Amino acid sequence: MTVANLTPEAKTRSRGRPRAFDMDAALDAALRVFSERGYHAASISELTEAMGLASGSIYKAFKDKRGIFLTAFAHYRKLGRRRLEAMIASAKTGREKVFQMVMYYAELSYGEAGRKGCLVVGGANDFGLLDEEAAAHVVTAFTADEKLMADLIRIGQEDGTIPKTVDPDAAALAFLCFTKGLRVIGKTGRSREEMLSAAEAGMKLVT
Incomplete structure (x- = not known):
């Protein structure tokens, strides 16, 4: 059918609606760039090329680069949380659950994944003093990890696999610093063996 043969309604629909796209795939591509x-x-041109979208579609869906980042950030956290919770659920004791959470970050801190780094840690650097709303999303992510770790430590204390002498809140904050530090060091090209050894050493926090 040619443009001339389109009905007025069809012409309006063709011109007014952006081409449909796979949102998850587009956000995955944006995450790689960020x-x-x-x-x-990261430039808009890099993002549009990676996401496979025209600039018009980008602006209609996200408004601007900040909108892309915030949407991609939420997507990143959702996917990461799902994988983390699956690893934790596979462990039987509280101590094993803590170790699985540490291992989750250790496994992301070498090779290609390690060199890409962590969007949450990167966001803390990029938005800490410049964008209160975006910084709040980063703080929420950090706080959620810290609370989850404290809860896992308490589970370990209840089942006897972690000593009662461990302060859950202090240890959880120490683990937060440790795991985010792994993601930073991972950008320097450390090996899997090094990161797994670090994860084992980190477990001394709950000994």
Whole structure:
């Protein structure tokens, strides 16, 4: 059918609606750009090319680069949380659950994944003092990890696999610093063996 043969309704629909796209695939592509380049260095042109979208579709769906980042950030956290919770659920004791949470970050801190880095840690650097709303999303992510770790430590204390002398809140904060530090060091090209050894050493926090 040619443009001339389209009905007025069809012409309006064709011109007014952006081409449908796979949102998850587009956000995955945006995550790669932000993780590798950082928020400030990532350009709209890089994002549109990676996401396979025209600039018009980008602006209609997200408004601007900040909108892309915030949407991608929420997507990143949702996927990561799902994988983390699956690993924790596979462990039987509280101590094993703590170790699985530490291992989750250790496994992301070497090779290609390690060099890409962590969007949450990167977001803390990019938005800490510049964007209160975006910074609040980063704080929420950190707080959620800290609370989850404290809860797992308490489970371990209840089942006897973690000593009662361990302060759950202090240890959880220490683990937060440790696991986010793994993601930073992972950008320097450390090996899997090094990161797994670090994970084992980190468990001394609950000994």
